[in-house]
Amino acid sequence: MTGSLMKLLPAAAVAAISIVGCGPAAEQGKLADTLLLKDYEPVSIFNVPVTKVDKAKYPVIDMHTHDYVDTPEEVDEVVKIMDACGVEQAHIMQCNWISDTYDVVAERYAAYPDRFKLWFCLDYTDFDSPDWSDRAIAQVEKYFEMGAIGIGEMVDKGLGDVYACPVEGKGIRLNDPKLTPVLKRCGELGLLINIHIAEPIWMYKPVDKHNDGMMNGANWQVDTTVEGCIGYNALMDMFEEALYSCPDTKIIACHLLNMSHDYPRLGAIMDRHPNLYLDISARFGESSATPRATKAFIEKYQDRILYGTDNTPSLDMYRSTFRLMETADEHIYDGYSYHWANSAWDLSDEALEKVYRTNALKLLSERAVSVASSKSTADASMCWGGGDF
Numbered sequence: 001m002t003g004s005l006m007k008l009l010p011a012a013a014v015a016a017i018s019i020v021g022c023g024p025a026a027e028q029g030k031l032a033d034t035l036l037l038k039d040y041e042p043v044s045i046f047n048v049p050v051t052k053v054d055k056a057k058y059p060v061i062d063m064h065t066h067d068y069v070d071t072p073e074e075v076d077e078v079v080k081i082m083d084a085c086g087v088e089q090a091h092i093m094q095c096n097w098i099s100d101t102y103d104v105v106a107e108r109y110a111a112y113p114d115r116f117k118l119w120f121c122l123d124y125t126d127f128d129s130p131d132w133s134d135r136a137i138a139q140v141e142k143y144f145e146m147g148a149i150g151i152g153e154m155v156d157k158g159l160g161d162v163y164a165c166p167v168e169g170k171g172i173r174l175n176d177p178k179l180t181p182v183l184k185r186c187g188e189l190g191l192l193i194n195i196h197i198a199e200p201i202w203m204y205k206p207v208d209k210h211n212d213g214m215m216n217g218a219n220w221q222v223d224t225t226v227e228g229c230i231g232y233n234a235l236m237d238m239f240e241e242a243l244y245s246c247p248d249t250k251i252i253a254c255h256l257l258n259m260s261h262d263y264p265r266l267g268a269i270m271d272r273h274p275n276l277y278l279d280i281s282a283r284f285g286e287s288s289a290t291p292r293a294t295k296a297f298i299e300k301y302q303d304r305i306l307y308g309t310d311n312t313p314s315l316d317m318y319r320s321t322f323r324l325m326e327t328a329d330e331h332i333y334d335g336y337s338y339h340w341a342n343s344a345w346d347l348s349d350e351a352l353e354k355v356y357r358t359n360a361l362k363l364l365s366e367r368a369v370s371v372a373s374s375k376s377t378a379d380a381s382m383c384w385g386g387g388d389f
């Protein structure tokens with residue numbers, strides 16, 4: 001029976017035909033009508049290369065993770081994982097949904113000053129008061145002295161920077177004039193900004209049978225009808241305004257700016273803003289649906305893309321990302337895919353080394369220069385906890 005004829009028949013009739021022929025048992029035939037997408041766990045049938053990548057090809061700096069542990073002993077375990085797969089350093093983003101205060105986190109990781117670097121949230125307390133920008137700049141300078149790398153992870157999915165701590169920034173956006181002097185001060189100090197803008201486009205589409213990222217779209221849907229919530233395109237316009245407002249401040253849009261479905265548009269934004277960088281974190285599955293387009297984009301913008309994970313550290317998680325970046329393996333189901341199989345990107349060695357490490361080192365060295373120029377060399381090494389960049 002041809003595919004086109006199959007389409008003309010009701011599903012029940014098709015099931016009946018296959019059962020009458022040499023098809024499956026009746027119960028298995030019915031499964032096609034009852035299996036839920038969330039329960040679908042296919043196993044690859046393809047005899048294609050399966051490459052084991054135990055350790056990354058170059059030393060790795062994970063520029064986007066969070067504080068997923070509670071004790072110094074658990075930190076020891078994370079370090080063992082990093083050692084085993086070639087991650088030399090991890091950058092921990094502050095967010096109200098995942099971590100303790102900066103001081104508590106700093107204490108937890110204090111035994112490994114070179115392996116973990118911390119980022120902080122802006123304090124939006126009394127944002128409406130006229131002196132907020134001055135207080136925020138003082139906060140930035142305080143964390144700079146304490147060795148923080150930058151502000152992050154800011155998150156605006158439509159309602160403002162609502163994941164900030166200790167006070168959420170509802171309605172406060174990166175292009176707010178009150179933030180502009182703060183962002184500029186970060187640029188002067190060589191501090192970075194990491195911001196999560198919007199979500200993948202599926203989350204703004206109707207949750208129906210046509211949604212290309214159905215399970216993800218359903219689980220993380222953004223309700224733009226909520227008062228004060230702006231949509232995907234408005235968020236991107238807002239973000240570009242912010243980028244124009246502080247051209248000397250390096251801003252990292254995490255998750256590939258949630259635009260890996262439209263690389264031409266993402267590339268145009270990159271071209272307009274030389275101060276814009278991207279991290280890949282938490283978008284490996286999304287990007288592996290279109291491996292050739294992903295490779296072409298990363299190769300083209302290889303000087304401004306950073307490796308990151310955003311996920312709970314584990315050997316399997318890290319190795320899954322390395323396999324996607326380094327190999328040409330296809331049709332991968334390894335527990336880190338959505339309802340499609342991932343295909344790997346086969347990046348060039350040149351791009352790979354930059355994304356894994358060199359681009360991050362360059363950005364971090366700008367901060368070190370700031371430290372050296374504003375303080376003594378001895379103070380600089382103290383700020384870095386003895387770090388060597």
Ligand SMILES: [Zn+2]
Pocket residue numbers: 064065066093153310
């Ligand atoms: Zn994150």
